[in-house]
Amino acid sequence: MTTRGGSPTIVDVAREAGVSIKTVSRVLNHEPGVHESTRDQVLKVVEALRYRPKQSARSLAGGRSFLIGLLYYDPSALFVGSVQQGATLRCRELGYHLVVESLHNDAPDLRQQIDRMVMALRPDGMILTPPLCDNPEVLAALRESGTPCVLMSPERDIRGVPSVRMDDVHAAEEITNLLLSLGHRRIAFIKGPPDQSASAARFEGFTHALRSHDVELDPELVQPGAFTFQSGRDAAHQLLSRRQRPTAVFASNDDMALGVLAAAQRLGLSVPGELSVVGFDDSPTAALVWPPLTTVRQPVAEMARTAVEMLVFGHKADPNAPVDETELHKVLPHELVVRDSSTRAR
């Protein structure tokens, strides 16, 4: 026996391997300057004893917690689920762990809640999802505590603060181009809520595509929306009861596109026969409804993986090195998902 009860410690490994604990520590942390035979011997003992360094001891001595925090607001959002999925997997690969905290964006004690978590856990980094990543109070609390952050799809980038996002403008342009290439000219657009920057970005992509194809935008075909099923259905009712109906609708997210589908069905309009419908997000239901929805897939899990990497590898070099702002704000490629809800205009 190498230890009286309990799990093995670094001392057990050192004794068994006939080296000092410092050498064991070196091997475990992949530090250079250890003879290969020594390293092998240590690793063999580590394996035999099933030794794993204790996070609390490493953290206390080394100042790194191997913890990444994920702050989020809306628990029902699929976005958060995907973020978490990507982040938790990448963390595991890198020997980190993910601590999650659900906050209210407008809680009076938001500041305190963040402080408590940061002071107690000392996470090595924090991932912020919308709308928390756009909340000045949250950002200030984290900055003051010196906790590195990565913002996921923030409204706008902040100088010096790392972020990951996709290109909403481009994606919206692409999906509009798809409709245009299918011969659609009367294309309606259902906007998102004005307080989300994605709304404006997607609309910009839409208008840009129209313009570059010399298609004039009919203001009557642009409807406000709120990124909800309900608002999509309502907007569609407006659009589809016009004397001159659109041949296609671009709902700027999937929930609204599903609302459009429901409205069309209720009005007896066949999709895509009489109306093409496209969405944005590639929500799980987008593939399940009838007809399956043409949409844009956000690389959310990949964005989260990238966020973890930025936090883990971020400040490796000297902190006074000039930061490259382009390296700080990553844009990940999206994907056009073409399904049955879009077809050639007749």
Add this chain to the structure above:
Amino acid sequence: MTTRGGSPTIVDVAREAGVSIKTVSRVLNHEPGVHESTRDQVLKVVEALRYRPKQSARSLAGGRSFLIGLLYYDPSALFVGSVQQGATLRCRELGYHLVVESLHNDAPDLRQQIDRMVMALRPDGMILTPPLCDNPEVLAALRESGTPCVLMSPERDIRGVPSVRMDDVHAAEEITNLLLSLGHRRIAFIKGPPDQSASAARFEGFTHALRSHDVELDPELVQPGAFTFQSGRDAAHQLLSRRQRPTAVFASNDDMALGVLAAAQRLGLSVPGELSVVGFDDSPTAALVWPPLTTVRQPVAEMARTAVEMLVFGHKADPNAPVDETELHKVLPHELVVRDSSTRAR
């Protein structure tokens, strides 16, 4: 200044308050036997210095990590989202933090993944969601590591292992009773997949309700399903094309009920006019579709809160005290959510 840079430690507080660090520790851990004036003085200094004990130090010295682990499999499941929401809030209230880990139920290195997390973090407890809570390998790994667990809605309870659930049989019985009280007699049932115990439980509640109302069960009205939209639609197509249609359908989860709604719409059957439809789960879309779905709400967040409490307060008394099995397996009250998809039979 009480400290050269960095954040304040227990030593700073002790010095400032004119007591020993042991006394500060006592106050912070709500230990009895501290004079009120001393306590007040310490708390005042704690407040002034904005002192928060460091988790890694507490963990290393005290053997408690103040971390609760949440192991889950399906990231898209709304269930997990609600679990997390409830757990993270209750953890905060109790001074704990939630570490999440997404696992594959059939990963070859599942065992290792769990061991690594447990050995590194030493969480004070672990919450397991389906299907992981029914995986013998997972349970064995955790038992051997001595990590207390709470199972959320496991297939079946295990002696000595705490669990939280709702009463599926009862809930299914209640919602069937609702249909019966509305005058329905030809009630169809769409089952869940046989490998999930909830499937059998809900069917049992259904048949029990029929029997106690002396309504004979027509085997033709029972269809298999897979808890998916698709399977619900398919089953409904079968059921609704019979020469003698049912007047109501009980789909044993909401996703399938949505499929029934879609099938009815396609067949030109009005719901609830010509067909009542009820589901189970109260998924977010259940309230958004037309007509809004009558269903059963699982108290998922509450179940998670209870799970956290069981872990935090669980082993307070001496561990050799006789465990009360009834106390170990909690059943939380569900809620019948009556909306517009169910109405009187005509």
Add this chain to the structure above:
DNA sequence: CTGAAAGCGCTTACAG
């Protein structure tokens, strides 16, 4: 390439 010492910031016995 390797190690002995000090220390991270708390809690756990143990005294008084």
Add this chain to the structure above:
DNA sequence: CTGAAAGCGCTTACAG
């Protein structure tokens, strides 16, 4: 009711 000492299990300088 309060405190001095030891120790949890690692890593960080610092030597050699």
